[in-house]
């Protein structure tokens with residue numbers, strides 16, 4: 001029998017002392033994260049401009065920027081989606097801001113370390129830092145080590161988020177199986193009070209479990225790389241570490257999508273006036289994702305002929321099995337939520353619906369690429385950044401913007417200023433993505449400072465779209481800032 | 497039911513003790529690296545079981561975030577203890593090797609304990625970390641490429 005619970009108050013007092021409220025923590029993190037996205041987006045624009053021969057960049061500089069952009073964007077998006085999911089669940093799960101603060105600080109430190117390694121040290125083996133490249137480049141050894149420490153910190157920060165989420169879920173629902181709503185299938189698990197986890201909690205439970213598995217893989221990876229860095233005698237099997245790198249890198253990026261699904265479940269109802277309900281189908285779909293998401297990574301290694309065939313085939317199958325059910329229930333669910341509801345079309349809801357479209361399109365493009373016969377043609381072409389920018393930039397990041405808009409508070413009426421921002425942003429976004437896809441179809445390789453034709457001309461056009469995209473983004477950030485100021489003023493008035 | 501419940505921990509304890517003192521009994525023989533990683537993961541896991549069971553006998557409390565950070569620190573420490581360089585140093589000396597095994601049990605115990613102190617049943621999260629790192633290290637942590 002479980003002993004009675006003693007809830008400690010000390011922690012709350014501590015949080016109150018330093019004035020750390022959930023809103024403050026989330027507001028600060030959004031400010032830092034969105035600024036980082038803008039800066040890293042600038043780096044992306046500079047890369048495009050260099051590929052389009054609009055500016056001159058040393059190849060080393062290009063590859064360093066590529067590394068910073070990839071690692072930085074993924075970590076920042078993980079941070080931003082995590083903070084959003086945390087915010088929508090914190091009250092219900094009794095999560096404490098000072099715990100997450102530690103996670104946020106760890107991730108930001110990790111990002112800083114990576115930035116120093118790249119910008120000062122010139123570390124540039126791309127964000128996947130595939131062994132042995134990090135140890136062979138023109139950059140100094142300290143930058144290699146510092147970058148890996150940065151990755152370690154990002155992993156630790158994410159682990160804090162996952163463990164604390166898991167703790168909150170267990171505390172509120174009695175166990176992870178209830179968090180996954182398996183009680184909809186297994187009567188023995190049903191709670192006496194009839195409480196069933198809502199969909200956002202199901203998503204959070206899946207993320208917490210798979211997140212911990214991913215971090216465990218990541219920590220073995222980073223410790224092995226750091227050990228080799230410290231003492232080159234430490235042997236590394238390149239295929240083993242490549243598998244592990246993708247286990248970690250692919251899965252953590254992939255999880256950002258599942259984190260965002262939780263945010264959609266929680267926030268979209270605020271715009272449609274209808275809520276999402278857990279049912280058996282949700283529980284089953286998420287159970288399938290839980291089991292198969294950690295097995296999809298081998299689709300990155302189809303070209304590695306020494307890889308065991310069962311991993312290749314298992315990876316292909318898992319990609320499909322992991323992706324389809326949760327995607328379908330979420331997309332159908334959101335359409336049902338919106339259909340004939342009196343949806344309030346505001347910046348936030350527009351971003352969410354556009355993001356769902358991006359998720360769908362990017363997902364289909366990704367599955368094509370994860371299918372072996374297609375992969376033989378598309379592997380390492382611009383098709384790859386095309387599909388992942390579609391669901392990361394055109395999906396996950398839009399959910400982050402939607403959440404930010406919801407978090408700060410929508411305007412009662414949207415004027416022409418906002419509409420023009422949206423047009424500018426989305427024109428830039430779609431054009432930029434289309435140029436990537438065009439390059440992929442033409443077989444232009446990814447990750448090249450200097451591309452064969454028609455790469456340069458496509459990059460030149462894409463640069464124009466990136467400018468539009470970034471202008472739209474800055475305008476949106478200004479809009480957020482203005483709104484945050486006025487809502488802070490309202491709050492001050494209220495409390496006065 | 498009752499006896500089975502008492503028997504389990506006892507059986508586990510016996511296994512752990514045999515494993516801890518194995519190096520003293522069998523001398524400086526070294527199992528293959530993968531197996532050795534798994535063996536150590538087992539010690540961590542078993543330590544965790546006892547750590548968790550120990551907390552569950554006390555009134556539960558939702559603890560200080562420091563417990564959570566302890567979990568992360570212990571996880572990192574356990575990986576550092578699995579570096580083959582460490583094995584190389586201790587394998588030649590059964591006493592050191594036994595000490596290392598004891599260390600794994602202690603770290604596992606502390607990890608389970610700390611996790612449960614942070615939040616009841618979070619010990620499962622710690623055990624999940626131990627199992628996954630154990631399996632992954634066994635697939636090649638510190639092994640050279642097969643043809644090298």
Ligand code: HEM
Nearest residue numbers: 041044045047048070073077126127385392393446447466
């Ligand atoms: C803001 C607008 C963005 C622009 C202009 C941009 C631009 C670029 C460019 C030009 C590349 C190099 C493609 C190549 O030739 O291989 C790239 C790669 C990449 N981008 Fe973006 N991107 C943007 C947003 C994002 C976002 C939001 C994410 C993730 C959340 C992201 C993640 C990545 C990753 C992971 C890579 C691969 C890096 C590598 O190959 O190591 N990007 N991006």
Ligand SMILES: [Cu+2]
Nearest residue numbers: 532535593597
């Ligand atoms: Cu041993």
